[in-house]
Amino acid sequence: SAVISQKPSRDICQRGTSLTIQCQVDSQVTMMFWYRQQPGQSLTLIATANQGSEATYESGFVIDKFPISRPNLTFSTLTVSNMSPEDSSIYLCSVTKTSGSAEQYFGPGTRLTVT
Amino acid sequence: LAKTTQPISMDSYEGQEVNITCSHNNIATNDYITWYQQFPSQGPRFIIQGYKTKVTNEVASLFIPADRKSSTLSLPRVSLSDTAVYYCLAPSYGGSQGNLIFGKGTKLSVKP
Numbered sequence: 001s002a003v004i005s006q007k008p009s010r011d012i013c014q015r016g017t018s019l020t021i022q023c024q025v026d027s028q029v030t031m032m033f034w035y036r037q038q039p040g041q042s043l044t045l046i047a048t049a050n051q052g053s054e055a056t057y058e059s060g061f062v063i064d065k066f067p068i069s070r071p072n073l074t075f076s077t078l079t080v081s082n083m084s085p086e087d088s089s090i091y092l093c094s095v096t097k098t099s100g101s102a103e104q105y106f107g108p109g110t111r112l113t114v115t
Numbered sequence: 116l117a118k119t120t121q122p123i124s125m126d127s128y129e130g131q132e133v134n135i136t137c138s139h140n141n142i143a144t145n146d147y148i149t150w151y152q153q154f155p156s157q158g159p160r161f162i163i164q165g166y167k168t169k170v171t172n173e174v175a176s177l178f179i180p181a182d183r184k185s186s187t188l189s190l191p192r193v194s195l196s197d198t199a200v201y202y203c204l205a206p207s208y209g210g211s212q213g214n215l216i217f218g219k220g221t222k223l224s225v226k227p
Binding site for chain 2: 004033035042043044045092094102103104105106107108109
């Protein structure tokens with residue numbers, strides 16, 4: 001398994017500002033992902049964080065809005081830029097320990113409210 | 116990545132066995148069937164994974180018929196703490212990214 005922590009756990013931000021969310025894993029992992037989950041809804045994959053290269057974004061998500069970094073095998077950040085109330089959501093980091101594995105471990109999430 | 120369909124919600128009582136069925140008609144040869152559990156205010160938790168026939172672990176059993184077009188997650192003797200959303204996924208094992216596409220899930224409510 002893997003133990004994942006996220007910072008901050010929650011935040012309230014003003015529109016037009018940016019927030020960077022950190023994801024820290026207790027061991028080296030192969031893959032890291034970022035998801036978004038609206039209250040009462042399912043999870044939507046934002047992007048795959050690639051070590052040492054640009055993240056791979058899913059349809060509807062772009063780097064300018066959600067820049068992602070992954071400097072090493074245990075850490076990643078997601079920035080939500082130029083926020084609007086529509087960005088209010090829970091943002092989750094997940095990891096896999098084996099490339100291509102369907103068994104993912106999720107962080108506790110970051111609850112973001114944009115006013 | 117096969118598209119999955121499962122009931123939106125289910126109700127049960129403590130001590131009962133709960134079976135949640137998921138259909139994945141267009142499942143591919145490389146797709147595994149995987150189930151996740153999510154409690155409120157927490158990230159999803161991996162429960163079980165299978166390819167065919169039956170898989171059992173300390174939490175649940177997973178039944179997969181020969182045609183693999185559906186699967187059933189079985190939770191024995193549920194308790195109030197099993198109230199959660201359960202997601203069925205059919206990701207391709209060994210894919211280059213291993214990313215997961217979550218459907219709407221089944222909200223299970225266990226009553227006393």
